[in-house]
Amino acid sequence: MFLYLVHKVLVVDLSKVPILSTAPVSTQKDGPPEYVLNFSDGSLPIQVDYPDPRIFRNCSTYGDRVPGLSWNEFSIHHLGQLEYLENPKQVILEAIFDVIDGEEFYPVAYECGPRADKFVARACKPAIDKLFAQKLCLRLSSGATVEISVQFGVAANRSKQISPPLLISQEVSRLMERLEVHSGVRGVLNLSNFGANPCFKNIVVSLANVATLKHVCNSIYHNDEHFSAVNGFIFANNHMKSVDPLKLFGDIEYGLLDLSENKRVRAKELKLANNPITKGPKYPNNIKALQGNFSMVDGIPYDKLHRTYTPLNYDIDLESDGIRIDWTNKSKLADFEHSEDWHAFLVPDPMHALTETLLFRLFFITANQFLSEIYPCYYKFDGKEHIFLVRNCFEQIAYLVHSCNLEIPIPETVTKVEDPDVCMGPRTIPFYLRMNVSRFKLHHVDPQERITKCIQKCYVAQNQLLKMSDFQANEGLKGLWVHMGSTRILNNILTIISRQFMLNCSEIRLCNNNIFRIDAACVLARMGSLRALDLGLNWINDLEDIKALGELPLKSLRLHGNPLCRKYGLPNDYIQAVKKIFPQLTTLDGVDLSSKPGQAPQKNFLCDIGAYELVGDVFLSNYLREFEQADMRANRLMKYYTEDSIFTMTCNYVMGRSQSFNAQLFKRISKYTKHSRDIKKWSDYTKATNEFHVGLMEIIGVLMELPSVVHDFLSVQTDVMHYNGQSAVIHVTGLMRDDSPTTHNQAELYLAFTRNLVLKVDKQGLGFGKKACRWKISNDHLSIMNPSRKQLEGAFKVCPLPKDRLMAPASEDSLDAKSHKLILFQQLTGLTSPWCTRIVESAEWNFERATKMFLEMKENREIPELAFI
Helix, strand or coil: CCEECCCCEEECCHHHCCCCCCCCEECCCEEEECEEEECCCCCECEEECCCCCCEEECCCCCCCCCCCCCEEEEEEECCCCCCCCCCHHHHHHHHHHHHHCCCCCCCEEEECCCCCEEEEEECCHHHHHHHHHCCCEEECCCCCEEEEEEEEEEECCCCCECCHHHHHHHHHHHHHCCCEEECCEEEEEECCCHHHCHHHCCECCCCCCHHHHHHHHHHHHCCCCCHHHCCEEECCCCCCCCCHHHHHHCCCCCCEEECCCCCCCCEEEECCCCCHHHHCCCCCHHHHHHCCCEEEECCEEHHHHHHHCCHHHHCCCCCCCCEEECCCCHHHHHHHCCCCCEEEEEEECCCCCCCHHHHHHHHHHHCCCCCCCCCCEEEEECCCEEEEEECCCHHHHHHHHHHCCCEEEECCCCCCCCCCCCCCCCEEEECEEEEEEECCCCCCCCHHHHHHHHHHHCEEHHHCEEECCCHHHCHHHCCECCCCCCHHHHHHHHHHHHHHCCCCCCEEECCCCCCCCCCCHHHHCCCCCCCEEECCCCCCCCHHHHHHHHHCCCCEEECCCCHHHHHCCCHHHHHHHHHHHCCCCCEECCEEHHHCHHHCCCCEEECCHHHCCCCCCCCHHHHHHHHCCHHHHHHHCHHHEEEEEEEEEEECCCHHHCCCCCHHHHHHHHHHHCCCCCHHHCCCHHHHHCCCEECHHHHHHHHHHCCCEEEEEEEEEEEEEEECCCEEEEEEEEEEEECCHHHCCCCCCEEEEEEEEEEEEEEEEECCCCCEEEEEEEEEEEEEECCCHHHHHCCCCCCCCCHHHHCCCCCCCCHHHHHHHHHHHHHHHCECHHHHHHHHHHCCCCHHHHHHHHHHHHHCCCCCHHHEC
């Protein structure tokens, strides 16, 4: 409480008062009444007598007037426009603290008026400079703009007058003598709503001002008598906008930090890495109050922060916790046979030659697939070692220690060595263990629980489909490795599946899961509705490894992409071998067996089985896919060519044989004939070198000019005419469709093509095992021609979805269901197969949406006559 004591009026003679020309200044003819601020708190009064009548307003400089240590008067001219606000004073102060940005500023004797608020302050030149830099104007959070007027030196500064910094230090000291208990934590310093303390009734104390918060933190830190007893802080409800001053307390681990209800403390990300608060067992729950202030913590979305927890960072010290097991004391391993604690595997790798994925592939190949289940958890690389935790798998640990001698072998990928003088001995990766590094706690990873929850999320009820392709990539398995190549682990997973979906699952997709064999047919036999199983892209080497599944009444089976497929030179041999085990199959690898696919022409002719990967996803398939989009060829195809590569092409497309010969067709074909090198049609043979393209950039330049296309991969046939491990010659034939964006409303243009590719090994000794090699195209010849009648009849009858559509949630239908939809859609619309496929795909296999799309396209005349049967 302060009192204004008016005792006289000061009359100023304007003729004797100098007026500065460098700053807009006003003087008052009849000076304001003098008054005394008496706070009745034992401090000396402040006598306001206005010795300098100049008033600064709406200006950016105060000329030669230097703000000293005297008191200055500030007036905020809001003109009554803030009456609708709940707390106009708080809005004004927040605007001031935003402008002065961390400079000391303590308003004293703040008085709210109907048209203007005023207060005095001293020793605040840096803050005054920043206010003048804004031309003494404040932009409020409400959107309003208010002016400030300043009058310097209105009262002399005397000792024992009110001192805001001193009052703050005294109140901090008082609160430190009265530490509290909050959330079970003792020794908590409660500074919530700090500015509302009664001792600050005559001054404005706001931790929204970073300088004030810094002063508070310094007062805490330098209180030698009580600082050691502080075990936590509550800064709640202080309108704070920065926590930077709190770094003063970073060297000590505290039990509690409460920054809640500080709506001003907001940022996209909060950096807390390597702070003690992140290393306690209660993290991240102990910063839950900050969820509304920050969307990310250390680069991780707040709602996923709990997934980053690992005992390796918070609970375990690998230098001292647990018992080390290495070559010197393997006999001690028996002491831990019945332990249920966590054990740590440590794999030295100072050069970081191993990735996490490669490490676990080698680890699981080494582990015994028939012993106890082993689930590596909480993997991390600390700069010199790979570390992960396991528990409840003593059989496996004993096998890896005693039988494998604490070493992970690197499989040999090449069986013969060109140089007989070079000895390629087996390479191994050593490791050691620390046993019993931590007890298992309730919030730790429980593999069985995690796996069960993830399986539940993989189920698509409307299609009775269980999608477990690449199960390890499931978000719920982060921090846990589940190797389905282990017979015990796979049997466990299949048991969980059969119990949860005994009667309501007709299809299971297990592709791309590193599966070696399946013995648990009796488990799957419980699933009475199971009719389709996808085992593609696994590690199954022989049909004997899945022979047990022959007991199941499967109608559809997919094995494509497994090593066993390489054992059969002809499709018919492959089909017959599968049918011996699964006689009831109607669909194999997505192909209807009733159409006698084994009598179809062979798709891949290989002079050497070693070329199998070249005509698959390793080279050719990838190349054709990356060739399709014209505007991306520069980025995607440069890796296939060298400066010595050669490219030529011919175009023998006869437009007269096309049913839709017109000017548009001529324009589309001309993009190919432009670069055609047909010597038979030349009269001037000096042009023979014009379309002979050599070098990386020249070849890419030509390929960029060719239109975008879509390959019909079902029509593609390959013939590897030469292969010796260092070079290969591949002849490719097939069908493709012109897919230029400018021609989407025109008739379909189908092109038959052949490609003759000469490949050479560009570099060897790649990869971790130093056995991989890189292939480049040495010579590339492309021929374009009219498709045959047989090619057109089967054109794009099976059109695979793009990769970005494969994961779309609306495309959950099985292959049989999609085929049925295409048949119905063709009967309904009368469109040709390619057009049916295009529209239904665009509608993401939603029949109702596809029908609406067809009607709209037909109404807008976007479907040509040739699209109808």
